[in-house]
Amino acid sequence: xxxxxxxxxxxxxxxxxxxxxxxxxxxxxxxxxxxxxxxxxxxxxxxxxxxxxxxxxxxxxxxxxxxxxxxxxxxxxxxxxxxxxxxxxxxxxxxxxxxxxxxxxxxxxxxxxxxxxxxxxxxxxxxxxxxxxxxxxxxxxxxxxxxxxxxxxxxxxxxxxxxxxxxxxxxxxxxxxxxxxxxxxxxxxxxxxxxxxxxxxxxxxxxxxxxxxxxxxxxxxxxxxxxxxxx
Amino acid sequence: xxxxxxxxxxxxxxxxxxxxxxxxxxxxxxxxxxxxxxxxxxxxxxxxxxxxxxxxxxxxxxxxxxxxxxxxxxxxxxxxxxxxxxxxxxxxxxxxxxxxxxxxxxxxxxxxxxxxxxxxxxxxxxxxxxxxxxxxxxxxxxxxxxxxxxxxxxxxxxxxxxxxxxxxx
Numbered sequence: 001x002x003x004x005x006x007x008x009x010x011x012x013x014x015x016x017x018x019x020x021x022x023x024x025x026x027x028x029x030x031x032x033x034x035x036x037x038x039x040x041x042x043x044x045x046x047x048x049x050x051x052x053x054x055x056x057x058x059x060x061x062x063x064x065x066x067x068x069x070x071x072x073x074x075x076x077x078x079x080x081x082x083x084x085x086x087x088x089x090x091x092x093x094x095x096x097x098x099x100x101x102x103x104x105x106x107x108x109x110x111x112x113x114x115x116x117x118x119x120x121x122x123x124x125x126x127x128x129x130x131x132x133x134x135x136x137x138x139x140x141x142x143x144x145x146x147x148x149x150x151x152x153x154x155x156x157x158x159x160x161x162x163x164x165x166x167x168x169x170x171x172x173x174x175x176x177x178x179x180x181x182x183x184x185x186x187x188x189x190x191x192x193x194x195x196x197x198x199x200x201x202x203x204x205x206x207x208x209x210x211x212x213x214x215x216x217x218x219x220x221x222x223x224x225x226x227x228x229x230x231x
Numbered sequence: 232x233x234x235x236x237x238x239x240x241x242x243x244x245x246x247x248x249x250x251x252x253x254x255x256x257x258x259x260x261x262x263x264x265x266x267x268x269x270x271x272x273x274x275x276x277x278x279x280x281x282x283x284x285x286x287x288x289x290x291x292x293x294x295x296x297x298x299x300x301x302x303x304x305x306x307x308x309x310x311x312x313x314x315x316x317x318x319x320x321x322x323x324x325x326x327x328x329x330x331x332x333x334x335x336x337x338x339x340x341x342x343x344x345x346x347x348x349x350x351x352x353x354x355x356x357x358x359x360x361x362x363x364x365x366x367x368x369x370x371x372x373x374x375x376x377x378x379x380x381x382x383x384x385x386x387x388x389x390x391x392x393x394x395x396x397x398x399x400x
Contacts, residue, residue, distance in 0.1 A: 006281065013339065064331055100381075101328050101332075102382075103324075104328075104331045104332040105328075105360075105383070105388075106336070107332070108326055108333070109332075109370065109383060109384075111383045115383065170379065172380040175380075175381040175382075176380065177381075178380045190239075196378075196392055197357065197358050197392070198277075198356045198357065198395055199356060199357050200260065
């Protein structure tokens with residue numbers, strides 16, 4: 001019986017090592033960057049290393065993005081541009097889910113890389129503006145909100161998801177042709193989006209509704225419209 | 232009269248009787264054999280067996296009907312299944328945030344021209360944009376989605392929300 005348990009344990013260990021070996025490491029990602037022939041490997045490494053440490057991106061996702069960019073026939077400067085925008089966002093401690101997602105989507109849909117770069121750059125600015133606005137209201141990681149009978153300590157995931165969803169809602173509102181002179185409609189779009197995401201605590205959504213005004217959301221929407229040259 | 236005298240008298244009488252009716256006794260065996268089929272007990276219906284048989288036949292029919300309607304039809308009533316009606320398509324894939332926008336082929340079409348795919352079991356709760364790709368080139372949004380967003384080149388992505396396990400979306 002003992003030998004059987006020993007064999008099972010050995011197989012489990014081998015399986016564990018196997019799956020550990022199958023997971024890409026940061027070094028695999030940096031190797032891919034180097035193979036791509038990027039001009040500023042240092043910034044890329046610094047940004048992605050911070051992203052891996054902060055758990056804002058996984059080596060697996062980063063490696064897949066690098067490999068997808070390798071397949072592109074676009075000039076290396078444009079391919080590197082995608083990675084640089086994400087790396088700089090990670091250095092600025094911004095959530096990058098939306099940027100990574102749009103990069104993959106654009107590549108799959110055959111969108112020209114210069115268009116993808118412009119899109120990512122524009123969205124990065126929106127993420128930054130939303131983060132600044134929420135931070136000005138004290139909505140940052142580890143903030144403890146006492147809202148009515150509920151006390152909530154914000155996690156990095158909750159804050160990042162909130163920034164991503166608010167920025168995404170504003171982007172979609174403007175790109176979808178929403179009226180820029182209707183701050184209440186803009187605020188409603190943001191609040192609805194926050195309320196529908198199961199990763200954002202309802203307490204936080206209610207708190208944001210109280211502390212962020214319609215005019216403040218509308219200001220960011222107007223900034224987006226200017227960048228997108230929307231009337 | 233002694234007992235042995237009575238016995239021999241009885242024997243004699245029976246022997247005489249048997250001699251006198253020899254013809255009838257000879258056919259007796261055949262008469263009995265001929266009589267047997269007509270005397271067999273009439274089989275009675277066992278209603279328990281009939282009822283069980285009827286239920287079994289009905290069950291097979293219902294299961295067959297259900298299998299026909301469900302196993303070979305896209306399970307679009309299931310909230311964890313994405314469906315697209317596109318009878319003329321040769322292939323349909325779905326690309327989404329949860330596949331890192333890699334196209335994943337859908338099942339189908341069923342008899343009604345419905346293509347379908349079940350969402351991965353390990354999908355995390357959250358908001359996901361997605362789109363269908365018809366015949367490898369045409370991007371099509373999901374008319375059943377509850378939300379849509381504009382994306383590159385004014386194309387439209389559909390949106391789905393995944394609730395934490397055990398909660399309604």
